Amino acid sequence: EKSGEKRRKTGKMGEKRERMMKKLDMNSDGQLDFQEFLNLIGGIAVACHDSLLLKPQNP
Numbered sequence: 820e821k822s823g824e825k826r827r828k829t830g831k832m833g834e835k836r837e838r839m840m841k842k843l844d845m846n847s848d849g850q851l852d853f854q855e856f857l858n859l860i861g862g863i864a865v866a867c868h869d870s871l872l873l874k875p876q877n878p
């Protein structure tokens with residue numbers, strides 16, 4: 820029963836994570852190096868920056 824729970828946990832979540840990894844893992848070594856990590860952070864920063872720009876600076 821415990822192993823079944825573990826399998827369920829790695830199922831959908833693992834798939835989603837794997838897909839994200841493939842997108843971020845540019846040299847396909849299965850892990851994020853510093854440059855790939857920066858791309859992830861950069862993407863988040865751009866998304867935050869865009870959402871900040873949508874807010875009116877002077878109400």
Ligand SMILES: [Ca+2]
Pocket residue numbers: 844845846847848849850851852855
């Ligand atoms: Ca990599």
